Amino acid sequence: MSGATPPAQPPPGPEHDPDPDPDEPVRRLPLPRPPRPVPLWRWRRNPLRRRTDRLLGWIGLSLLLLVPVLGLAATFAVGDAAHRHYRATAEHQTRARSLLAAVLVHDAPNHPEPGSDEARKARYPVTVRFTAPDGRDRTAKADVLPGLTAGSTVTVWTDRHGALTEPPLTIEQIRSRTMGWALLAFMAVALAGFAVHGAAALILHRRNLAAWDGDWARTAPRWTTSP
Structure with a gap:
């Protein structure tokens, strides 16, 4: 149609040049930067503020x-x-709770690295014998230092019923x-x-x-x- 408006064409540039010069450096348009946030825009007067x-x-x-x-x-x-x-x-x-003395029934295991910091922090469960607050002899598992021999004395915490418990x-x-x-x-x-x-x-x-x-x-x- 003779009266029809031709479609818009992109501006000339290196991307649309049919015969670009290989020696001419390619120029690219800069990318648009995102808008910067405006501080305190919610309190500023503008027609778009709701x-x-x-x-x-x-x-x-x-x-x-x-x-x-x-x-x-x-x-x-x-x-x-x-x-x-x-x-x-x-x-x-x-x-x-009561702090009582208990006696090891058997030897505690030795730590693989005796004298190390890990050995001083390690504890092994060993059967101990102690006298409960009610006067009865009891045995239980208590965590003790490694390397203690049978007959060694350790301290344990017990409740009113004679069961081992954590310290206060x-x-x-x-x-x-x-x-x-x-x-x-x-x-x-x-x-x-x-x-x-x-x-x-x-x-x-x-x-x-x-x-x-x-x-x-x-x-x-x-x-x-x-x-």
Whole structure:
């Protein structure tokens, strides 16, 4: 058709040159850079800013200020409760448990590297004999140092019924468990803050989509109707 508009052609360049000069260096167009994020754009006046954008910005700022405060409060509260709990547990264990002398029934195995750091930390289960708090002689398995011979004396912790048990909680154990619970409390508050911000962003995003659908439903008939 003589009146038809020819299709748009790409600009001339080395990729479209039918006879490129082999001695001429190839020039390539620079790739477009992604737009840089604008700081505090949710509070800046611009025609594209929506009320939901401003609301989400205020929610994020509020959480940024509240999460550290609430996290520290939860840390101290949970840490104090955990410290009181474990201290009371240690006191109860001290009253309910007894430190007794026990005698090895047979020799303990030798460590492959005697005198090494690993040998000093290693423990082997060996049958020991001891007198329980009720006055009865008992035998049980206890972890002892390697290389001890039969008849050697070791100390064991027993409960009121004469069963071997762990020693009461030490000050270091109480401190480490208290710090662990305090750290978990702070992390829980931080994760809750992230969850609240994510939920708010999702709700506002769905609200934006619904608003766009409504605006398009009112605008589309005016665009598609022939004059």
